[in-house]
Amino acid sequence: MLTIMPTTAPAPLRPGDQVAIVCPARKASHEELAAAVATLQSWGLRVVLGASTNVAHHQFGGEDEVRRQDFQQQLDNPAIRAILCARGGYGTTRIIDGIDFGRFGQDPKWIAGFSDITTLNCHLLRRGHQSIHGVMPLLFHQEGGADSLESLRRALFGKEISYAAPAHALNQLGTAIGELVGGNLSILQTLTGTQSDVPTAGRILFLEDIDEYLYAIDRMLVHLDRTGKLAGLAGLVVGHFSNPQDNTVPYGQTPNEIIQHYAAQYGFPVAHSFPVGHEPHNQALVVGRLARLTVTAEGTRLEYV
Structure with a gap:
């Protein structure tokens, strides 16, 4: 039986915090992510590109185990204060049941994305954690998307929206x-x-x-x-x-x-x-x-x- 748990919000990001970009679903190259990395750095953040970026297994960001291990590593690393999913597509449901959120529950961090990343948004909510449904790094600089990007920044940094x-x-x-x-x-x-x-x-x-x-x-x-x-x-x-x-x-x-x-x-x-x-x-x-x-x-x- 499903039960509703009270939700908790991770701490807002602060300049100097470290964030990770990962590919739990479709692949994304470092070249494709370069502009987003520069934007995050302009926000005062330090960026780590996970092992699931810049690799490919057909349409995926590496084989299932590569994507799972990368997400788990960023999830468990206390220095990483937010995980941004590079893009959607398909693939997160293939790895979600192999991810352990135990350590995350003791020290939550922001996880952000949309589309296929709805899997993570819901999985976290089921466990009582807030997350962000928002624009992903591969789409940071799409034409007409400046307001959306700013809303993501405000959400991550705990600003009023x-x-x-x-x-x-x-x-x-x-x-x-x-x-x-x-x-x-x-x-x-x-x-x-x-x-x-x-x-x-x-x-x-x-x-x-x-x-x-x-x-x-x-x-x-x-x-x-x-x-x-x-x-x-x-x-x-x-x-x-x-x-x-x-x-x-x-x-x-x-x-x-x-x-x-x-x-x-x-x-x-x-x-x-x-x-x-x-x-x-x-x-x-x-x-x-x-x-x-x-x-x-x-x-x-x-x-x-």
Whole structure:
């Protein structure tokens, strides 16, 4: 039976702290990461490139054991105060059950990423630890992403953050307070019933995805709803559903319309078009942190309580 544990936040970063970049999923070269390293150094941080960077096993950042050992090493090293996942893709679920979070629990540090890294965000939340769903080093300097990068910096250094989104025709108005949970829809569905599964009741769920077929988005929403993930929500935040795919016979609904079909069964507030996901506007959200979601006719505001 899943239980909700009170969450704890790692200490904010300070200039001079050491951070590691690792590849728990897809590969990334040192050349690809050079600009991000320079940015982190400009924030006053010292950067370690893990053994899973600059190596490849097909699409992965090395074989499973290479990625697992690298993550474990950075997790256990008390000098490392944050672990930044270089990129998403696929692969974190292949190694998550082999990682020991025992020492981490005694001295938590920030772990940040999104997309496939939703696996880590949820695995940590299941154990009562906050983490950051935010832009990853490979995407630090994408055009139009300066605000997203700044939100990551503020989250890591413990600065105040709040977010706004414009009004949307499908929004459900209201106010909700709850811990943030969520991330990539396909990963969330994949985690259901595993040791990385997390309760959603009383929490604010946020969703995003990329390249998914419209019917598959519906199928995943059906699954989340049938497993009770939607019924007890405090609120729902709908981020980017980038580059949706369709079949020869059109599905007939947009991703937002599909999601709203299920959300409309319940009375919680719903905010569409929120800046989170696989787009340059990808604001850093602290998974597990208590937040207030306010959805009015004028727009949406999300702020930490």
